[in-house]
Each structure stands twice: as structure tokens, then as C-alpha cells.
Amino acid sequence: MQSxxxxxxxxxxxxxxxxxxxxxxxxxxxxxxxxxCFPTQRYSSYPCISCNFDDKSSPRVLKFKDSCRRGKxxxxxxxxxxxxxxxMARAEKEKDRTRRRKKRGGKRVKNVIRxxxxxxxxxxxxxxVETVLQAQEPVIMPAWxxxxxxxSGIWKGVGAVYSPITAEMEPVDVGSRNENLFDCYxxxxxxxxxPSTSGAQKSQILRKTNWVTLNPHGEAQxxxxxxxxxxxxxxxxxxxxxxxxxxxxxNIESYDxxxxxxxEEDIMGMEPGLVFFEDGSYSRGPLDIPIGESNESxxxxxxxxxxxxxxVKGCHKRLRVxxxxxxxxxxxxxQTMRIAVYEEEWAGPANIPxxxxxxxxxxxxxxxxxxxxxxxxxxxxxxxxxxxPIYSEDITMExxxxxxxxxxxxxxxxKRSLPENLVYFGEEEMLDMQDVxxxxxxxxxxxxxxxxxxxxxxIGVGWxxxxxxxxxxxxxxxLDGKLKEVRWxxxxxxxxxxxxxx
Numbered sequence: 001m002q003s004x005x006x007x008x009x010x011x012x013x014x015x016x017x018x019x020x021x022x023x024x025x026x027x028x029x030x031x032x033x034x035x036x037c038f039p040t041q042r043y044s045s046y047p048c049i050s051c052n053f054d055d056k057s058s059p060r061v062l063k064f065k066d067s068c069r070r071g072k073x074x075x076x077x078x079x080x081x082x083x084x085x086x087x088m089a090r091a092e093k094e095k096d097r098t099r100r101r102k103k104r105g106g107k108r109v110k111n112v113i114r115x116x117x118x119x120x121x122x123x124x125x126x127x128x129v130e131t132v133l134q135a136q137e138p139v140i141m142p143a144w145x146x147x148x149x150x151x152s153g154i155w156k157g158v159g160a161v162y163s164p165i166t167a168e169m170e171p172v173d174v175g176s177r178n179e180n181l182f183d184c185y186x187x188x189x190x191x192x193x194x195p196s197t198s199g200a201q202k203s204q205i206l207r208k209t210n211w212v213t214l215n216p217h218g219e220a221q222x223x224x225x226x227x228x229x230x231x232x233x234x235x236x237x238x239x240x241x242x243x244x245x246x247x248x249x250x251n252i253e254s255y256d257x258x259x260x261x262x263x264e265e266d267i268m269g270m271e272p273g274l275v276f277f278e279d280g281s282y283s284r285g286p287l288d289i290p291i292g293e294s295n296e297s298x299x300x301x302x303x304x305x306x307x308x309x310x311x312v313k314g315c316h317k318r319l320r321v322x323x324x325x326x327x328x329x330x331x332x333x334x335q336t337m338r339i340a341v342y343e344e345e346w347a348g349p350a351n352i353p354x355x356x357x358x359x360x361x362x363x364x365x366x367x368x369x370x371x372x373x374x375x376x377x378x379x380x381x382x383x384x385x386x387x388x389p390i391y392s393e394d395i396t397m398e399x400x401x402x403x404x405x406x407x408x409x410x411x412x413x414x415k416r417s418l419p420e421n422l423v424y425f426g427e428e429e430m431l432d433m434q435d436v437x438x439x440x441x442x443x444x445x446x447x448x449x450x451x452x453x454x455x456x457x458x459i460g461v462g463w464x465x466x467x468x469x470x471x472x473x474x475x476x477x478x479l480d481g482k483l484k485e486v487r488w489x490x491x492x493x494x495x496x497x498x499x500x501x502x
Contacts, residue, residue: 150280157344164336291481
């Protein structure tokens with residue numbers, strides 16, 4: 001199944017769009033066909049101007065003739081395909097496209113929320129290579145059967161949705177009393193379907209997720225957020241010294257998922273834009289983003305894609321982050337619509353019915369602290385695996401429509417610098433939203449959509465743990481809209497003060 005794509009009409013208000021789709025925003029499917037959405041098709045359009053000079057007394061004709069006499073209108077000469085000027089013009093066009101490619105939301109906004117001193121959003125963090133420990137070398141492409149085996153099973157977890165502008169929690173559902181609910185518990189049944197008898201079609205991964213929603217209070221105080229009048233809220237838990245630590249929310253074992261609602265049902269196969277690794281990590285998204293000149297015939301088209309990236313820790317815990325991104329104005333304007341985050345742990349094999357007897361240490365995202373830039377700055381030992389798609393007419397795709405990839409690995413010592421632009425809770429300064437790249441989320445999660453100086457679009461996810469390990473998944477797209485590279489990284493922080501000589 002290819003990644004869903006939607007052409008959203010700009011005349012539809014954002015409020016109506018979100019209201020119609022709030023039931024599906026957390027899932028991998030984004031079904032908004034009820035608001036005039038239709039599949040994306042790429043058309044070749046050519047501008048054409050027709051003039052009618054039958055009325056010679058027309059003032060427009062007289063003005064046109066007057067302009068010709070003054071030399072303001074010149075005929076376009078025949079293009080010389082062998083001219084060097086054409087190459088220079090094409091190069092200048094590529095530079096202009098690089099300059100125009102930006103994230104939408106250039107208006108300066110004011111953050112007036114007073115909730116603490118923790119960083120919510122910031123600019124990108126510069127990563128520099130200090131020492132190359134192992135040069136790039138090819139590795140064997142991961143086996144599909146091993147990948148499906150790592151994914152299969154019952155996964156229970158927590159989920160939340162965040163604003164791409166303020167990085168604050170957003171409601172995931174509306175309760176029976178018309179109140180906003182900010183957290184959710186999920187149980188996913190994932191299993192591989194048997195391959196076809198002919199062997200032409202590989203097995204597919206079937207995923208069915210049930211969920212329950214909770215927490216009408218929002219983000220708790222222990223991570224720099226919360227609601228007013230906490231001392232009068234009985235749902236808050238207070239310690240012996242009188243500090244308020246968070247809401248007293250029920251755990252996941254107290255719910256019966258056999259009678260809960262189905263959040264999503266999804267099928268994942270050997271898709272062209274899917275890059276996977278044997279431990280169960282993967283990056284899923286379109287292989288090609290529509291890029292082209294915007295004109296009067298397609299100004300209303302805004303293709304919207306979902307990018308799902310998954311990181312696995314210790315084979316039994318994983319993080320899934322889903323970016324919903326809109327591309328308008330021929331792909332030059334990029335706007336992140338919403339970010340959904342899930343943390344799940346393996347609860348058992350898929351062929352055994354799920355029981356809530358085993359306790360879990362998963363806490364809702366509203367009860368967790370946010371990771372801070374100071375925790376990710378400094379020197380890191382980075383092991384990196386990259387997958388580069390091969391675009392060539394000589395290489396034919398297999399019958400399952402998969403794309404060939406080249407896998408490489410390398411190991412370096414890198415240094416990550418603090419970001420230039422930091423926005424704290426309660427900071428009342430003006431911020432240009434085009435400078436916002438990294439969202440600092442609870443549970444050690446970082447999510448970023450960044451356009452680099454050379455015009456490369458990078459969609460990334462990070463997962464930091466207190467052990468000093470940071471897992472990263474990044475997805476790059478070139479100026480032509482094609483997938484350029486997918487990188488999986490395992491970063492280990494160098495904690496010693498005097499590093500040994502290399």
C-alpha cells in the first residue's frame with residue numbers, strides 16, 4: 001500500500017478540515033473524501049495566451065501598438081539548444097527553486113503562554129564530524145522475513161498529538177461530556193499474512209489498532225505545562241513536601257480493549273518508499289513528492305502526505321512518529337499539519353489473545369518530562385546506516401513494485417552544538433516560524449522538519465534515553481521531489497571529561 005496522498009482545496013477552512021478528520025488524524029489513514037478530496041494526478045500544463053484584434057478601435061489594441069512603437073514588446077527568438085546560455089538559465093532556475101523552497105508560516109507569532117522554563121521549539125542543531133572511525137562500506141540489505149518477524153506481535157502503548165507550531169499537546173478526541181481528551185492508550189495486533197503460493201507476492205504486514213482516550217486536563221506540571229488552578233484539582237497527585245507532580249490517571253491495564261473502538265487498520269507491503277531494517281525500525285513515506293511550477297490551473301492543489309518513522313529499542317520497545325505535511329505552490333511551500341507520537345512495548349505473540357494481566361511501566365505522554373537541547377549537545381559516537389534508492393531505467397522493478405536500495409554504514413565521532421533560536425515556556429518574544437525546526441517533546445522525543453541551505457528537505461525523529469543513547473531516523477528529499485536518502489543512527493554520548501587519544 002502506497003502512502004496516502006490528498007489534494008486539499010485551499011478554499012476549505014482549516015477548522016472544517018480538522019473537524020472532519022479528527023477521528024483519523026492519529027492513524028495512518030487520512031480519509032477526507034467527504035470534503036471534496038480526490039487522488040493526486042500529475043498533469044503537464046502549458047500556458048497559452050490568445051489575443052483578439054478584431055476591434056481595431058479597442059483601447060487595449062491601441063495601447064499594445066503604442067508599446068510596440070516604444071520598444072517595450074519584443075518577439076521571442078528561436079531557442080538555440082546548443083547555446084551555453086540555456087545551461088546557465090537552467091542553473092539559475094535551480095538556484096531560484098532552492099531559494100523559494102521554504103516552510104510555510106513566515107509570519108511572526110507571539111508565544112504568550114506562561115508555563116515554566118523548558119524549551120518547546122528551537123532552530124536546528126549543527127552536527128559536525130570530529131573523527132571518522134570507519135569509512136563508508138556496503139552492507140547486506142535487510143531480509144523482509146526478518147523484518148516482519150520483528151514487527152509481529154501484540155504491542156500496547158500510549159499516544160499523543162502535538163502542534164507543529166507551538167509543540168503543545170493537542171486533543172486526540174472529544175469525550176462524552178464534550179470535553180477534550182489529550183492522551184490515549186493503544187493495543188496493536190500486528191501479524192504477517194502468508195505469501196502467495198506462486199511466490200510472486202511477498203507477505204504483507206497487517207496491523208489493527210484499538211484505542212481508548214483519556215485525560216481532559218492536558219499536560220501535567222512536571223514537564224513545564226499544565227492547567228490553571230492545579231491546587232484545586234483533585235486529579236493532581238501531591239508529594240510529601242506538597243509539590244504537585246501530575247494527574248492521577250488510570251493505567252492501561254484498567255481498560256478492556258476487547259470492547260474498545262478501532263483506531264486504524266493498515267496493510268504494509270514492499271512499498272516503493274518503504275525503507276526497513278532487521279530490528280523492526282523503518283521509515284515510510286512517498287518515493288516522489290510532486291514538484292513543479294504553480295500556475296492558475298493548479299493553484300488549489302495541495303498534496304498532503306504522511307511520513308511514518310519507527311525506532312526500536314532493545315527489540316521490545318519502539319517509538320512511532322507520524323508527520324502530516326502539506327506541499328503547496330508547486331512544492332515550494334511546506335507546512336507541517338500535525339505530529340502524532342506513539343510509544344509501544346511488546347506484550348506477546350500475535351496468535352495468543354491479549355490479556356491485561358501483565359503490568360506495564362508506560363506512562364501517558366502528558367505525565368512525562370520534555371527532553372532539552374542541553375541533553376543532546378556535546379560529543380557523540382555515531383553508528384549510521386543509510387539507504388539510497390536507485391533511479392535508473394536499466395533496473396526494472398520487481399513485480400511487487402519495490403524499489404532497489406543500496407545500504408551503507410559508517411561510524412564517526414560527532415559534535416552537536418546548541419541551537420541558535422530557543423523558545424521557552426512563557427517567553428514573550430517574537431519568533432519567525434521559518435526558523436523553527438526542532439520540537440522538543442515529552443519522553444525524550446525530538447521531531448523536526450528542516451529545509452537545509454542546499455534546499456534538501458529533511459524529516460527526522462530522535463529518541464533519547466537517560467542511558468545516554470539517542471536513536472535517530474531521517475528522511476531526505478532533493479529539489480526534484482525524489483527521495484534522496486534514509487538514515488538510521490545510533491548515537492552514544494561521550495561522558496568522560498578527558499577523551500583518550502585517537
